[in-house]
Amino acid sequence: MADKEELKKTSVPGEKTAEKPKKKTSYISAKESRRITKFNRKITKKLEHDREEAGKDPAYYTTKMRDPNNVVEFDNMCTYFFSDVGTVKAVDGISFDVPKCSTVGVVGESGCGKSVTSLSLMQLLQRPSGQTVGGEIRLNMGDGTALNIVNTPVEKMQELRGNSISMIFQEPMTALNPVFRIGRQVNEVIELHNPEMTEEQVKARTMEMLELVGIANKEGVYEMYPHELSGGMRQRVCIAIALACRPGLIIADEPTTALDVTIQAQILDLLQNLKDKINSSIMLITHDLGVVAGMADYVVVMYAGRVIEKGTADDIFHHPAHPYTIGLMKSKPVVGKKVEALYNIPGAVPNPVDMPNYCYFRDRCEMHCEHCSGKYPPEIRISDTHVVSCYRYFDEGEVLGYPKTVDVEELLNG
Numbered sequence: 001m002a003d004k005e006e007l008k009k010t011s012v013p014g015e016k017t018a019e020k021p022k023k024k025t026s027y028i029s030a031k032e033s034r035r036i037t038k039f040n041r042k043i044t045k046k047l048e049h050d051r052e053e054a055g056k057d058p059a060y061y062t063t064k065m066r067d068p069n070n071v072v073e074f075d076n077m078c079t080y081f082f083s084d085v086g087t088v089k090a091v092d093g094i095s096f097d098v099p100k101c102s103t104v105g106v107v108g109e110s111g112c113g114k115s116v117t118s119l120s121l122m123q124l125l126q127r128p129s130g131q132t133v134g135g136e137i138r139l140n141m142g143d144g145t146a147l148n149i150v151n152t153p154v155e156k157m158q159e160l161r162g163n164s165i166s167m168i169f170q171e172p173m174t175a176l177n178p179v180f181r182i183g184r185q186v187n188e189v190i191e192l193h194n195p196e197m198t199e200e201q202v203k204a205r206t207m208e209m210l211e212l213v214g215i216a217n218k219e220g221v222y223e224m225y226p227h228e229l230s231g232g233m234r235q236r237v238c239i240a241i242a243l244a245c246r247p248g249l250i251i252a253d254e255p256t257t258a259l260d261v262t263i264q265a266q267i268l269d270l271l272q273n274l275k276d277k278i279n280s281s282i283m284l285i286t287h288d289l290g291v292v293a294g295m296a297d298y299v300v301v302m303y304a305g306r307v308i309e310k311g312t313a314d315d316i317f318h319h320p321a322h323p324y325t326i327g328l329m330k331s332k333p334v335v336g337k338k339v340e341a342l343y344n345i346p347g348a349v350p351n352p353v354d355m356p357n358y359c360y361f362r363d364r365c366e367m368h369c370e371h372c373s374g375k376y377p378p379e380i381r382i383s384d385t386h387v388v389s390c391y392r393y394f395d396e397g398e399v400l401g402y403p404k405t406v407d408v409e410e411l412l413n414g
């Protein structure tokens, strides 16, 4: 017990424990704005330089998986944006795994850092302002080694994208190039990663992929432009492109948000079936709990750039532990159950430029207790598969550790 009391007092590296006085206004003076611009220029230059150096020697980006049964391991990853109003800690010390041949749902409300997590994994952040400044993202290469994506050079990333990891975006119309025929767009990916294949072999693979994603008129679609297809058909084409090289991991970022409800179900079924056919894993990013409930084996709940709860789908949907997850479950409409008004979680997400030092959910939490004014809660294991960041479980579970944040001033001067 005494140890736990000590743990509550120990400060998180780079974080002050005392409550900061809240800024009353978002106004930035000209002087402050100049200081921010100067700081951003210096730090992004340093980070770009460090990245270039690290990319020169494979020893800096070759690593080992903690568990070889995982495809990807996020380990205290921090991705920040150095913006004109200050440093936006979009993702701050998140850790979770994507096991082989499984679907991991990443859920949370808009702006909680889901897309930034997937873009960090693909190294597609808007640089130089967007930077992964801390932690590791380990990608299993299948030969006993792993790559730390954070330091992997761009040329190597180009080999991996589409080949080992591929991505399906929310808007199929913007993901496809409007001026090229569908066939050419699918061929391109296959050609790029299989230079030994002949033209006929590439076309045959494209046809095979179009058939696999349920496009009946594949010869016709091969010659069509994206605007000639419906939203659902376009998303099928995007899935064909993503799966063309049989990647170990498919990232689907809100893949059905732009589609009608009936088409949504078809696309999700398709994804799930194809994943099993090619033995891939899916990282399914969505704000829609219904989508995750139907598909995911594991669920990661994010809030304000941090993972607040993770576990199997059963843990999260039937035994939610974090007050935010409990609130999300309560706010779901249930068919056949009449209610006056749906529950909504009071308050708003804190400002990402000026996060509090205590639990990010405290100002909205109806269950907060005396410990909650202390520093940000650690990750606590409450069952073999279920981990939650909340002081309510501090005395019951095993404390795994605190999320690591990065002090950007220290990073610049260190």
Ligand SMILES: Nc1ncnc2c1ncn2[C@@H]1O[C@H](COP(=O)(O)OP(=O)(O)O)[C@@H](O)[C@H]1O
Pocket (backbone or CB within 6 Å): 081, 083, 088, 090, 108, 109, 110, 111, 112, 113, 114, 115, 116, 117, 126, 129, 130, 352
């Ligand atoms: N290019 C950018 N510049 C500055 N801030 C950004 C940028 N992209 C995303 N952010 C910020 O990062 C946070 C997380 O965004 P995002 O990952 O897109 O959320 P979502 O969970 O809805 O996908 C938000 O606060 C957003 O404002």
Ligand code: SF4
Pocket (backbone or CB within 6 Å): 322, 323, 324, 359, 360, 361, 362, 363, 365, 366, 367, 368, 369, 372, 377, 389, 390, 391, 392
């Ligand atoms: S740590 Fe406290 S304030 Fe934060 S979610 Fe848990 S009970 Fe609520």
Ligand SMILES: [Mg+2]
Pocket (backbone or CB within 6 Å): 114, 115, 116
């Ligand atoms: Mg998003």
